Amino acid sequence: MTGSVHISQHPVVATKLSQLREASQSSKATRGLVHDLATLLSYEASVDLALTHEKTLMSPYEPFQSSELKQRIALVPVLRSGLSLVDGFLAMFPEAPILHLGLYREKSKPGLAQLQKEHPEVQIYFAGVDENLDGNGFIRPGLGDIGDRLMNTAF
Incomplete structure (x- = not known):
């Protein structure tokens, strides 16, 4: 993987990803685990964001x-x-606008490699890659x- 791809090495992320893989998880538990992973990944993905110090505010003392x-940060989930x-990322970025992207998935292993090749400037964060x-x-x-599993629509 190149420098634009970041796979989390955090032990809590690895633990929650393992729990998410477990087939017996209910839809409610699956949604909770995805929320937790999103919150953790939003933290990792924002570590290098630039800050500005333009405003002077008043603390209780000075x-x-x-x-x-x-x-500005925008959230762009791929449907569905x-x-x-989204909710996990909103915990970190509560004012972020939410846009939507619809894609059709094809079976393709080299998809990540193709994305890196065409858009090397895009930083991509994963809990894990299979x-x-x-x-x-x-x-x-x-x-x-x-x-x-998330929508409880498997019949």
């Missing part, structure tokens, strides 16, 4: 220069499963159909 994010990440595809194009060990 004036101080406030710290604020320099750039990406919507489950390298294996089975004969049907499903990621292994994977999360199963995470959309169905």
Whole structure:
């Protein structure tokens, strides 16, 4: 992976990802784990954001220069499963506008490599990356159909 791809090494992220992979998790537990992972990843993904110190505010004792994010942050979940990440990211960025992106998924292992090649300036953060595809194009060990698990629509 190049410098634009960041795979979390945090032990809490690894633990929650393992719990999320467990097939017996209810939809409620799955949503909670995705929320937790989104909150943790929003923290990791924002570590290098630039700050500005333009405002002078007043503490109970004296004036101080406030710290604020320099750039605006927008949340752009990929429909439908990406919507489950929004609340976790809003915990970190409560004023962020929410935009939506619809994509059609094709079975493709080199998708990440292609994204890196075409947009090397984009920083991508993952809880984990599964390298294996089975004969049907499903990621292994994977999360199963995470959309169905989140929305409780697997019948």
